Amino acid sequence: MTDLLRVENLRKTFITGGPPWNRSKVAALSDVSITVQRGRTLGLVGESGSGKSTLGRCILGLTKLDSGQVIFDGVEVQGLSGRALMDFRRRVQPVFQDPFGSLDPRWTVGRSVRESLDCFHIGTPADRDRRVLDLFKRVGLNPGLAGRLPNHLSGGQRQRVAIAAALASEPELIIADEPVSALDMSVQAQILNLLLDLQEDLGVACIFITHDLGVVEHVSDDVAVLFHGSIVEMGDTDQIMMRPEHQYTRTLLAAVPRPAPTHPR
Numbered sequence: 350m351t352d353l354l355r356v357e358n359l360r361k362t363f364i365t366g367g368p369p370w371n372r373s374k375v376a377a378l379s380d381v382s383i384t385v386q387r388g389r390t391l392g393l394v395g396e397s398g399s400g401k402s403t404l405g406r407c408i409l410g411l412t413k414l415d416s417g418q419v420i421f422d423g424v425e426v427q428g429l430s431g432r433a434l435m436d437f438r439r440r441v442q443p444v445f446q447d448p449f450g451s452l453d454p455r456w457t458v459g460r461s462v463r464e465s466l467d468c469f470h471i472g473t474p475a476d477r478d479r480r481v482l483d484l485f486k487r488v489g490l491n492p493g494l495a496g497r498l499p500n501h502l503s504g505g506q507r508q509r510v511a512i513a514a515a516l517a518s519e520p521e522l523i524i525a526d527e528p529v530s531a532l533d534m535s536v537q538a539q540i541l542n543l544l545l546d547l548q549e550d551l552g553v554a555c556i557f558i559t560h561d562l563g564v565v566e567h568v569s570d571d572v573a574v575l576f577h578g579s580i581v582e583m584g585d586t587d588q589i590m591m592r593p594e595h596q597y598t599r600t601l602l603a604a605v606p607r608p609a610p611t612h613p614r
C-alpha cells in the first residue's frame with residue numbers, strides 16, 4: 350500500500366523584507382523528508398523557529414516550496430488544480446493553535462462547521478444541519494452551542510469547534526499545529542484525549558506539531574525531531590523517548606517535567 354503522505358527533500362528559504370541592501374535569507378527547511386502512514390500519528394517536534402509550521406503550511410499548500418515534493422496518496426500535490434486540488438483540500442485538513450484564526454468571528458460556530466460541509470458538498474443540503482449537530486456531539490460539545498459566536502465560547506470549546514470543522518470533510522489526514530499550546534493545562538489534556546479518541550474511532554492520520562516532547566509521547570506513534578530546519582531524528586515514539594540518539598532530542602526530553610529519559614511509560 351502506498352504511504353498516505355510522503356514529503357521528499359523539501360527546501361524553503363524566506364527572504365526577509367526591507368530594502369534590497371538589508372535583506373537576509375532564513376533557511377526555514379533544508380532537505381526535509383518525512384512519511385506518514387494511513388491512520389498513524391506523526392509527532393513533529395522542535396523548539397520555536399525550527400520550521401514546524403512552515404513544514405505544515407508547505408504540505409497544506411499554504412506556503413510555496415523552493416524545491417522538493419509533497420506526495421499525497423501517490424500523487425504530487427504541487428501540480429494539482431481544479432477538482433483534484435479541491436479533493437486534496439477535502440482530504441487534508443488543518444487545525445491551528447488559535448481557532449479564532451479559522452473561525453469567522455461574525456458567524457455562529459454552527460455556521461462555520463456547516464460551511465465546511467457546504468464547501469465540500471458533504472451529504473445532501475437537507476442532511477447537513479443534522480450532520481453539524483452530530484459533529485458537535487462527536488467532539489464533545491453540547492449541540493446547543495451551535496448558535497453561539499466564537500467569542501461566547503471558552504478556548505477549549507472553540508478548539509473543539511475547529512476540530513469539528515476539520516472533521517466535517519471526512520479527512521484522511523489532519524495537520525494540527527500546536528493545537529493545545531494556547532489552552533490551560535487541564536483543557537489541554539481534554540483536547541489531547543479527544544484527538545486520541547478520534548484517531549482510534551475514525552482512523553484519521555495526523556501530523557501533530559508541538560514544541561513539547563511530553564505531548565508527543567502522549568499522542569504520537571512516530572516522532573520526527575526538527576532542528577534548525579532539518580530532521581535530526583525520526584522513528585518510533587517509544588524508542589525515541591527511551592533511547593534518544595541525537596543530543597538535541599535529549600535536550601528537548603530534559604525539558605519534559607519528569608525523570609526522563611529512562612523513565613518507563
Ligand SMILES: Nc1ncnc2c1ncn2[C@@H]1O[C@H](COP(=O)(O)OP(=O)(O)O)[C@@H](O)[C@H]1O
Pocket residue numbers: 363364365375376377395396397398399400401402403404
Ligand atoms: N512568512 C515568513 N517570512 C519570513 N520568515 C519566516 C516566515 N515564516 C517563518 N519564517 C522563519 O522561518 C523559520 C521557521 O519558522 P516556523 O516554521 O514558524 O517555526 P516553528 O513553527 O517551528 O516555530 C523562523 O526563523 C521564522 O522566523
Ligand SMILES: [Mg+2]
Pocket residue numbers: 401402403
Ligand atoms: Mg509554529
